[in-house]
Amino acid sequence: MNTFKQPNWLDPAPFLEGVERINTLNSRIPTGPLEQKWEKHKGEIKLVNPANKRLIDIIIVGSGLAGSSAAASLAEMGYNVKVFCFQDSPRRAHSIAAQGGINAAKNYQNDGDSTYRLFYDTVKGGDYRSREANVYRLAEVSGSIIDQCVAQGVPFAREYGGLLDNRSFGGVQVSRTFYAKGQTGQQLLLGAYSALSRQISKGKIELLNRHEMMDVVVIDGKARGIIARNLVTGEIQRHGAHAVVLCTGGYGNVFYLSTNAMGSNSSAAWKAHKRGAYFGNPNFVQIHPTCIPVSGHYQSKLTLMSESLRNDGRIWVPKNLDDAQAIRNGELSPNDLEENQRDYYLERRYPAFGNLVPRDVASRAAKERCDEGYGVNKTGQAVFLDFASAIERYGKTEASTRNLKSPTKSQIIELGKAVVKSKYGNLFDMYQQITADNPYETPMKIYPAIHYSMGGIWVDYNLMTTIPGLYAAGEANFSDHGANRLGASALMQGLADGYFVLPYTIGDYLADEIRTGQISTDTIEFEQAENQVKATLDKLINTNGDIPVDDFHRRLGLIMWEYCGMSRNEKGLKKAIILIKKLRDEFYSNLYVPGDVNDFNPELEKAYRVADFLELGELMCIDALNRKESCGGHFREESQTDEGEALRDDDNYTYVSAWEYRGDPSDPKLHKELLKYDNIEVKQRSYK
Amino acid sequence: MQFTLKVWRQKSQSSKGAIETYHLSDISEDMSFLEMFDVLNDKLIRDKKDPIAFDHDCREGICGMCSMFINGEAHGPGRNVTTCQLHMRSFKDGDTIYVEPWRSSAFPIVKDLTVDRSAFDRIIQSGGYVSVNTSGATQDANAIPIPKEDADSAFDAATCIGCGACVATCKNSSAMLFVSAKVSQLSLLPQGQTEANNRVQRMVNQMDAEGFGNCTNTGACEVECPKGISLTNIARMNREFMKSSVG
Ligand SMILES: Cc1cc2nc3c(=O)[nH]c(=O)nc-3n(C[C@H](O)[C@H](O)[C@H](O)COP(=O)(O)OP(=O)(O)OC[C@H]3O[C@@H](n4cnc5c(N)ncnc54)[C@H](O)[C@@H]3O)c2cc1C
Numbered sequence: 001m002n003t004f005k006q007p008n009w010l011d012p013a014p015f016l017e018g019v020e021r022i023n024t025l026n027s028r029i030p031t032g033p034l035e036q037k038w039e040k041h042k043g044e045i046k047l048v049n050p051a052n053k054r055l056i057d058i059i060i061v062g063s064g065l066a067g068s069s070a071a072a073s074l075a076e077m078g079y080n081v082k083v084f085c086f087q088d089s090p091r092r093a094h095s096i097a098a099q100g101g102i103n104a105a106k107n108y109q110n111d112g113d114s115t116y117r118l119f120y121d122t123v124k125g126g127d128y129r130s131r132e133a134n135v136y137r138l139a140e141v142s143g144s145i146i147d148q149c150v151a152q153g154v155p156f157a158r159e160y161g162g163l164l165d166n167r168s169f170g171g172v173q174v175s176r177t178f179y180a181k182g183q184t185g186q187q188l189l190l191g192a193y194s195a196l197s198r199q200i201s202k203g204k205i206e207l208l209n210r211h212e213m214m215d216v217v218v219i220d221g222k223a224r225g226i227i228a229r230n231l232v233t234g235e236i237q238r239h240g241a242h243a244v245v246l247c248t249g250g251y252g253n254v255f256y257l258s259t260n261a262m263g264s265n266s267s268a269a270w271k272a273h274k275r276g277a278y279f280g281n282p283n284f285v286q287i288h289p290t291c292i293p294v295s296g297h298y299q300s301k302l303t304l305m306s307e308s309l310r311n312d313g314r315i316w317v318p319k320n321l322d323d324a325q326a327i328r329n330g331e332l333s334p335n336d337l338e339e340n341q342r343d344y345y346l347e348r349r350y351p352a353f354g355n356l357v358p359r360d361v362a363s364r365a366a367k368e369r370c371d372e373g374y375g376v377n378k379t380g381q382a383v384f385l386d387f388a389s390a391i392e393r394y395g396k397t398e399a400s401t402r403n404l405k406s407p408t409k410s411q412i413i414e415l416g417k418a419v420v421k422s423k424y425g426n427l428f429d430m431y432q433q434i435t436a437d438n439p440y441e442t443p444m445k446i447y448p449a450i451h452y453s454m455g456g457i458w459v460d461y462n463l464m465t466t467i468p469g470l471y472a473a474g475e476a477n478f479s480d481h482g483a484n485r486l487g488a489s490a491l492m493q494g495l496a497d498g499y500f501v502l503p504y505t506i507g508d509y510l511a512d513e514i515r516t517g518q519i520s521t522d523t524i525e526f527e528q529a530e531n532q533v534k535a536t537l538d539k540l541i542n543t544n545g546d547i548p549v550d551d552f553h554r555r556l557g558l559i560m561w562e563y564c565g566m567s568r569n570e571k572g573l574k575k576a577i578i579l580i581k582k583l584r585d586e587f588y589s590n591l592y593v594p595g596d597v598n599d600f601n602p603e604l605e606k607a608y609r610v611a612d613f614l615e616l617g618e619l620m621c622i623d624a625l626n627r628k629e630s631c632g633g634h635f636r637e638e639s640q641t642d643e644g645e646a647l648r649d650d651d652n653y654t655y656v657s658a659w660e661y662r663g664d665p666s667d668p669k670l671h672k673e674l675l676k677y678d679n680i681e682v683k684q685r686s687y688k
Numbered sequence: 689m690q691f692t693l694k695v696w697r698q699k700s701q702s703s704k705g706a707i708e709t710y711h712l713s714d715i716s717e718d719m720s721f722l723e724m725f726d727v728l729n730d731k732l733i734r735d736k737k738d739p740i741a742f743d744h745d746c747r748e749g750i751c752g753m754c755s756m757f758i759n760g761e762a763h764g765p766g767r768n769v770t771t772c773q774l775h776m777r778s779f780k781d782g783d784t785i786y787v788e789p790w791r792s793s794a795f796p797i798v799k800d801l802t803v804d805r806s807a808f809d810r811i812i813q814s815g816g817y818v819s820v821n822t823s824g825a826t827q828d829a830n831a832i833p834i835p836k837e838d839a840d841s842a843f844d845a846a847t848c849i850g851c852g853a854c855v856a857t858c859k860n861s862s863a864m865l866f867v868s869a870k871v872s873q874l875s876l877l878p879q880g881q882t883e884a885n886n887r888v889q890r891m892v893n894q895m896d897a898e899g900f901g902n903c904t905n906t907g908a909c910e911v912e913c914p915k916g917i918s919l920t921n922i923a924r925m926n927r928e929f930m931k932s933s934v935g
């Protein structure tokens with residue numbers, strides 16, 4: 001039994017050499033009991049009256065779930081909103097790709113769910129590294145999200161009775177996930193996009209698609225606008241506003257290969273960081289256990305197979321090394337192995353949660369088996385995700401609902417396949433399209449891949465960054481997920497931030513801006529920022545070396561995956577820092593970007609983003625080096641139990657790392673937001 | 689595998705375009721079509737030539753960004769796939785492959801294979817939504833049960849990814865399949881009923897204003913639609929339109 005020891009705030013953690021110890025961050029959490037904080041805060045927040053809202057301009061960068069929902073809500077309230085996205089349409093933001101579902105504590109299944117339970121699961125799932133008050137608020141508004149989406153016409157899956165259906169996701173023991181087949185993100189985003197479109201048609205939102213934010217402009221310590229680039233013409237523009245909201249998504253692509261879209265990037269966040277926004281927990285990234293394995297060096301991205309599949313799929317590898325070898329050589333088919341020749345290692349190691357352990361646990365377990373030589377594809381980096389028993393189980397139920405008397409085995413299988421198809425059809429098709437294997441007949445092969453960034457721009461309870469007037473929402477902020485996010489909670493957080501949190505909290509700041517008047521872009525700060533952007537672009541295009549930007553990106557990805565991926569140690573991280581610096585030097589001396597600055601130039605866009613990844617990657621390693629404990633997605637080899645499970649160090653690391661940029665990416669300063677748990681008992685996580 | 693690629697190159701909307709020929713070898717059959725383009729672009733860049741501009745983002749068939757007209761078919765051979773999900777194993781070693789942009793006056797070319805599809809966004813802005821505010825003052829989601837069949841049909845229509853393959857395929861450049869998918873989704877659900885008449889009128893007007901052509905029921909769009917959006921949606925929209933004109 002592990003009992004919780006109160007962390008000793010007076011004796012802070014041992015730090016990296018040269019890093020100062022200060023605890024100055026104020027997360028502005030309202031006082032009062034947990035359940036009353038949000039209502040109380042809403043009651044006390046300063047308001048902007050409707051007539052004055054018309055005098056206020058807000059820039060939203062990003063049109064994913066967070067950006068679209070925030071923009072629509074703020075425009076409805078009367079603010080003037082500009083929305084930026086780099087895709088050709090706001091509907092193509094990466095939220096569109098989310099598959100499995102969205103959580104909400106509706107307790108429609110009557111299985112004991114509640115706001116507290118969702119709060120509890122999220123804090124525990126995040127390995128006790130998230131902020132209690134934020135997570136509770138998230139759980140509290142989760143139900144309204146579903147109401148809102150249904151009102152917009154989002155076609156969630158329903159039961160035969162016409163009521164909403166739910167499924168289960170990893171790390172929880174209730175069924176609280178709402179879904180629309182394997183396309184939940186698409187349906188939710190199209191809902192938010194429709195709300196956004198409605199406000200565009202009313203003239204309350206100006207949409208700037210194919211525009212990229214290049215920098216934030218800070219005047220007298222406040223965010224006052226952005227520099228943007230029209231990606232079609234190359235024109236550099238100034239946009240002023242009373243507040244800027246970054247909803248720019250996650251930075252998983254620092255690893256080059258990830259489940260993120262090709263364009264997903266960290267630049268907006270990184271530029272904000274360089275202007276003074278602290279970066280929270282940069283090393284906390286999520287590795288998703290069920291993705292299609294890498295097939296070749298040309299690979300451009302990895303495809304997720306939704307976590308919902310773990311509801312029905314069983315994960316295994318052969319019990320014997322010889323069988324694994326034979327399967328790798330193509331001499332044996334997985335279907336040839338009897339039950340007792342298979343190792344359902346998650347069910348074996350974690351009987352209470354089985355295949356539904358959280359993502360970090362499932363990923364590490366897969367790596368462990370493959371490292372031991374049990375991998376099942378050519379590269380030895382894959383495990384099976386098998387639907388045979390689900391097909392049989394569903395087939396039997398279906399046969400009995402249809403009153404089939406003594407159905408044959410093949411009838412059962414056919415019926416079962418139809419059920420599985422109705423649940424996961426599009427995912428199975430996608431798998432088959434990519435691998436040319438039929439997952440209805442042979443088990444899928446899967447392997448962990450980078451998927452989500454829990455880390456991000458540090459924000460206070462109001463979602464404001466350390467730059468007044470600059471906000472961050474959705475995956476871009478360091479978020480409510482601590483060191484590990486539970487499945488189906490990112491969509492929930494994006495929409496909670498955009499529909500229900502930011503529209504209130506931003507008023508607290510803007511109430512003092514009603515007399516400011518329009519923000520002029522004719523200032524020295526705008527000019528300097530613009531010149532800096534132009535200089536950076538010129539530098540990239542004039543380097544005139546020989547190597548295309550993708551080459552650098554791929555190499556950075558390999559360094560990150562090797563040393564700052566599924567497991568980390570001091571030696572490796574220190575090595576990675578050196579390698580990244582070298583790569584950065586080479587980038588600025590041997591990069592080749594074709595084309596022109598004043599033109600549609602996708603290679604230049606990529607170079608601008610990879611330049612930032614090359615700095616963020618180093619910060620991630622610095623952060624991982626500082627955190628000598630294992631927690632959530634961050635597994636430090638030096639900190640594990642005898643059974644190889646992650647071992648947290650609450651005495652020394654119950655805090656959020658918030659890094660301040662001070663002129664050199666290799667020399668950030670650490671600030672700590674100490675985390676306190678008053679409403680939840682802190683324990684070592686156990687899913688056994 | 690080896691291929692000869694014949695690709696449409698056009699510097700900008702106003703300049704004249706032409707087909708250019710490229711030869712590629714060492715292509716794996718497991719590569720996606722876009723990864724094959726990555727290899728080609730890598731080669732062009734290393735030779736200090738201008739790489740081919742094409743739209744793409746998710747590379748998993750859901751964002752609707754990729755848009756290549758391959759050997760005379762939108763998104764190339766095979767049904768229900770987008771260009772990013774097309775793999776080289778769908779071609780024969782030594783094939784010559786023609787790649788062109790979506791062609792429609794409503795989708796002007798930005799560069800090479802990249803086109804401007806914002807006309808689709810403007811059609812949605814004209815009425816493709818339910819007019820409900822995001823205030824949180826909505827009723828409980830389970831207050832209105834919706835028959836599973838209706839919810840499922842609405843979902844099927846709602847899976848349109850806005851790629852524009854239907855327009856690119858249609859000899860009239862009609863956007864009927866795209867527009868009808870949204871109209872159908874909302875007309876199948878109780879939430880959108882009150883504005884149904886207005887919605888269909890406004891969306892059809894906007895579609896015409898954008899310069900999309902008329903639908904002459906050739907059905908080509910349904911064949912090339914990567915998401916299997918069915919022609920029955922067009923029939924449903926026509927009924928909705930008639931109803932709204934009468935009522
Ligand atoms: C394959 C996949 C499946 C997933 N499935 C689930 C799931 O089932 N359930 C779940 O809860 N979560 C899931 N997630 C996670 C979830 O989808 C994301 O965390 C979430 O959608 C992020 O939303 P967002 O609004 O923060 O950012 P995004 O949707 O990524 O939007 C980012 C926006 O920012 C814009 N942008 C970025 N940089 C700039 C710039 N410099 N200038 C201008 N615009 C910029 C982009 O154009 C885009 O509009 C999944 C993620 C992936 C990758």
Ligand code: SF4
Nearest residue numbers: 848849851852854913
């Ligand atoms: S209807 Fe089909 S082809 Fe047309 S835009 Fe939608 S998904 Fe693409």
Ligand code: FES
Nearest residue numbers: 745747752754772
């Ligand atoms: S790149 Fe997103 S659908 Fe093809």
